[in-house]
Amino acid sequence: MAKLKLVQLPVPPPTAFAATGNVPLAAGCLAVSARENGLEKKGLELEVLDPDITDKEGDSQLADRIAKDEPEFLGFSLYLWNTERSLHLAKEVKRRSPSTKILIGGPEVNPDNPFVLSETGYDIAVSGEAEHTFFALMETLLKKEDPRKLPNIAVRELDGKMGMFSREENASFPLTSYPSPYLQGFVPVDPARSTYLETVRGCRSQCTYCFYPKSSNVLRTLDIPETIKLLSSLKDKGAKELVFLDPTFNHRPGFEEFLDAIIDVNSDRAMTMFGELRSEGITEKIADKLALAGFNRIELGMQSINKETLKRVKRFGSPEKVAEAARMLADRGIELLLDLIIGLPGDTPDDVMEGIEFFYGHGLGEWVQVFPLSILPGTAMRKDAESEGLVYLPKPPYRVIRTPNFSPEALSSTLFRSEDRLDRRLDETPRSLLSDPDPSVSDIFSFSPGLSEKFALEDFSLSGARHVSIWWRGDNLEKSKKEFFDRLNYRFNKDPFAVTDLVLYPRSTFDPELITEIMEEFSKVPASYLSRTLAHRGENMLHRIVLVLPQGISFPLEWISEIREYIPVFQEMEWEEAVRKSEELGGEFPGARIISKNENGSAWKILKENADPESVTFADRVLEKRWCWEVLGYSEK
Structure with a gap:
């Protein structure tokens, strides 16, 4: 029997004792796809590496563990924070187990990311939503056939270089095609961790700095009965905090009815919830229902006070509407994340500071978070970066380092000025591990x-x-x-x-x-x-x-x-x-x-x-x- 191991490495937190937030949902979804399409019956053993392991073990420990039984296949989910370490681990596993075929996927894997495509140590790259592609890919590999005929695939050639990606094809399968990896046992429901779930894929917004529009502007939703069934099961398994990964939570059709259904299943408020919303459409009634459903944190991204900038990056919207919606939610005791981005095309340092003052003027200064722009793979902004005059780091975090209106010094000084005005540091402070040794931990x-x-x-x-x-x-x-x-x-x-x-x-x-x-x-x-x-x-x-x-x-x-x-x-x-x-x-x-x-x-x-x-x-x-x-x-x- 061939073995497939799927691995997602954590966000490195500022201290050894901080939660990593590592939930291998993508890896779990791929394992479900393989199972639902009958690959276990065709001789494929599936394993999603437990986040308790990936969160604790160092590079050599993990490489030894993964390579120990020389799995036929190994897959890594690449994200901004773990890409370089994942690629290093791929090389180390390959060195220990040369016959293991290594696959990579995730938001970092795109034809426009030369950094990832120039790296060695893996064999096949998969871009985009992968459930259907992954099942077909694994079936092809089990049959020892050529995978190049499949969409969204790049294969390493005999000369060691990555070949071109095959034709791009957007996913269109219904979300009801696959059950939740939590219910299939591939991802544990841990009360000490957030429980991530998707009820929508696709995004109607076309923000140029965001990866979500790459998939589709057609929303594919998990219908209300199926979602409520899932929420009930997660609650029974001990879930305490639900994080909805839906790109724009309140864009789904029938949103108010959706909230009513959540209120029914979470009437005791045993679970708290988080989601990212657009301010448009938030009314007093919707704000009431969000609070009743258990939402204690909500993100509202204004991004810029400059309306011309908002048009330029296709965010659109109204700062005044963001403030109005934020005030409704804050009045109901909901914690907010109000985003402003430093370095958007068209913005100036003064625009960022005016954005902060705008929120202070509406009594919302405590919720503001300000962060530098990253030019992410797969985004329209990366495609247009040269014409927009954007210079950015070629490797994670792909942070912008110069724009027509921001010198490198201005980018840094704007962040520090923002912190002075908000009277707090805007990123995490590194905290040293100064505890006494524990004989059971090699740290x-x-x-x-x-x-x-x-x-x-x-x-x-x-x-x-x-x-x-x-x-x-x-x-x-x-x-x-x-x-x-x-x-x-x-x-x-x-x-x-x-x-x-x-x-x-x-x-x-x-x-x-x-x-x-x-x-x-x-x-x-x-x-x-x-x-x-x-x-x-x-x-x-x-x-x-x-x-x-x-x-x-x-x-x-x-x-x-x-x-x-x-x-x-x-x-x-x-x-x-x-x-x-x-x-x-x-x-x-x-x-x-x-x-x-x-x-x-x-x-x-x-x-x-x-x-x-x-x-x-x-x-x-x-x-x-x-x-x-x-x-x-x-x-x-």
């Missing part, structure tokens, strides 16, 4: 010349977790620099996409120039989505440095202040000291790494109320995860 490595660290891994050749910390301990760090850098680079070669926190744990001061030398070592590692995503801040989300000052050792305040100009600094302390300094942590004083093992309820409350939450971290893993989820909001909810 703490230690280089400690002359010392030993219980449970920490001293063998840097071992496969690590998706997020690791490497502790460099010693009386004189500079003295052991060459040996440490050799080990550090070995780790990077072993797991190049593992998020790595380098923790400096000295017993005496060191020359701050050492930090520059470490960053130079980091720069030798090929860049990736995670290292690029905060590059405009001078931050590296993939490889980070943090200084921890051991308890009981005094360091000159001037030296600490100088180091804090470059990297975060934490002082080990007990609950009592952390409470005493709570209001100054991260300000006048370094942050606190609380080493007390027992929970202190009153101290927790004081820190939660008074301290900068990013300035508090815990040696105890249970407390660290609780802080990340309860205080920082890094849970799934």
Whole structure:
């Protein structure tokens, strides 16, 4: 029997204890397609790799696991955040299991994405909605026939280069063709994770920056009875938060009747819900029904205050209508996401700031999110990028780096000006893994010349977790620099996409120039989505440095202040000291790494109320995860 494994790698979160939001829905839908079309009966064994595995294991661990039984077929779902790591993993699996035929698909796989098509390690690329194509492709491969006759397929040629894509064909199958992968057992219903579902494919909007219009402007819907049956089943399985992936949730026909049906099945509000809506059509009555149905978060994208820009990118709509609809929803206690994009063709930096002021003027400033434009594969904007004067990164996140109205400096300064006005950071702050080792998890490595660290891994050749910390301990760090850098680079070669926190744990001061030398070592590692995503801040989300000052050792305040100009600094302390300094942590004083093992309820409350939450971290893993989820909001909810 031939085996097919389907893999979706997670969004790398800012900290090891944050939820990834990884739901392999696309992989599950492909597995359902194979099953419903009888491929299991024809000798194909199906497996969707559990997200609990993909969320935790590092590159080498995953490659070993996938290749262990040498599956005949392996499929990766490529998204903005996981493309480079998936392609690396494909190469590693191929090296371990050369006979495995590797397939890739997802939004990143398009004829207009030379980055993906120039990569090696996979055999076949599939573009567009894939259920019908995938079934036909797998049947063809099982028969050992040539798949080039199928639509939306590109095959690697004998010379090692990818061939041209076959004819493009939009999907037209009814959504009732396939049952939900949740009900088929391919995707687990986990109360701790969001449950993603689609009740509509296709999009009537033709926004040029969005991938959705590529599929079709004809809506294919899962009818109301089938949707309610699915929701009831998901509720019975313990689903707590439903995320509707429908491109524009309220564009579906019979939307009001649809909400009435959801209200019936969720009358106890046991499930909360999220969807993306257009402001047009939202009335007081619709807002009431959204709240009654359990929608506690809704995204309304205004994108720009400039109406000419909205026409140019085919978003259209009215900012005033967005504000009116947002006010209705906010009045009913619904949390909002109000989008503004930096760098849209026709916009200027002033347009972005005026958009923020517009929302403040309507009492909606707290909900605004501002982010740079990405020129995504498969979009009309990518096709027209040259004529529009848009220059963008050729690799994820494909962020625009210049437009006729935005220089690179103006793009960054507009983001920072937006943050100043909104009085908050608009992207996630990297948070180092500073917890004590756990013998069951390979995520703490230690280089400690002359010392030993219980449970920490001293063998840097071992496969690590998706997020690791490497502790460099010693009386004189500079003295052991060459040996440490050799080990550090070995780790990077072993797991190049593992998020790595380098923790400096000295017993005496060191020359701050050492930090520059470490960053130079980091720069030798090929860049990736995670290292690029905060590059405009001078931050590296993939490889980070943090200084921890051991308890009981005094360091000159001037030296600490100088180091804090470059990297975060934490002082080990007990609950009592952390409470005493709570209001100054991260300000006048370094942050606190609380080493007390027992929970202190009153101290927790004081820190939660008074301290900068990013300035508090815990040696105890249970407390660290609780802080990340309860205080920082890094849970799934």
